[in-house]
Amino acid sequence: DAKTTQPNSMESNEEEPVHLPCNHSTISGTDYIHWYRQLPSQGPEYVIHGLTSNVNNRMASLAIAEDRKSSTLILHRATLRDAAVYYCIIGTSYGKLTFGQGTILTVHP
Amino acid sequence: EAQVTQNPRYLITVTGKKLTVTCSQNMNHEYMSWYRQDPGLGLRQIYYSMNVEVTDKGDVPEGYKVSRKEKRNFPLILESPSPNQTSLYFCASMRSGGGTGELFFGEGSRLTVL
Numbered sequence: 001d002a003k004t005t006q007p008n009s010m011e012s013n014e015e016e017p018v019h020l021p022c023n024h025s026t027i028s029g030t031d032y033i034h035w036y037r038q039l040p041s042q043g044p045e046y047v048i049h050g051l052t053s054n055v056n057n058r059m060a061s062l063a064i065a066e067d068r069k070s071s072t073l074i075l076h077r078a079t080l081r082d083a084a085v086y087y088c089i090i091g092t093s094y095g096k097l098t099f100g101q102g103t104i105l106t107v108h109p
Numbered sequence: 110e111a112q113v114t115q116n117p118r119y120l121i122t123v124t125g126k127k128l129t130v131t132c133s134q135n136m137n138h139e140y141m142s143w144y145r146q147d148p149g150l151g152l153r154q155i156y157y158s159m160n161v162e163v164t165d166k167g168d169v170p171e172g173y174k175v176s177r178k179e180k181r182n183f184p185l186i187l188e189s190p191s192p193n194q195t196s197l198y199f200c201a202s203m204r205s206g207g208g209t210g211e212l213f214f215g216e217g218s219r220l221t222v223l
Contacts, residue, residue, distance in 0.1 A: 043214030095206035
């Protein structure tokens with residue numbers, strides 16, 4: 001099964017872009033890359049997911065390396081509400097999901 | 110309102126006393142799954158179900174059982190709980206299990222086994 005590696009923590013200033021990296025060197029060809037975030041005392045919340053191409057939605061962008069062994073979640077303008085733990089997850093086509101350890105994002109005003 | 114509902118939200122029990130944590134979703138989702146979250150270990154998948162009567166082990170299935178007799182419900186059963194199963198548990202559902210969708214999580218169930 002694919003494993004993910006994320007930095008333990010990152011910091012950003014409000015209104016600046018944030019690039020959250022994730023390594024998943026053992027990902028297989030049909031595995032999806034998901035990102036979720038979790039606020040204190042809440043369940044994880046969907047952010048974005050993709051397979052091969054870069055993806056954009058209203059919350060963030062997902063940049064996937066050409067070899068798919070790494071990806072980057074991009075928050076274009078961080079706000080204080082974006083402070084959370086961000087999880088990079090590999091999802092297989094048969095339903096198994098493997099979470100990374102998560103990156104604690106701190107956003108400074 | 111679309112939601113995943115877990116019960117109980119909080120439970121303190123003793124070693125060996127069987128318990129069930131219920132999970133129900135109202136979105137007609139095919140895929141449901143259970144996770145435990147522990148400090149320093151992040152979220153780990155316990156069991157998942159691609160559809161009714163189809164269940165598979167995740168990364169940490171030992172000590173747990175599940176069943177999926179109907180689409181909306183996916184209970185987590187601890188036949189003989191032990192202190193190392195003290196954790197925060199999350200249930201989640203997705204429209205289908207092919208990895209292409211959005212997981213909807215419940216609010217979590219905090220279990221303490223004495």
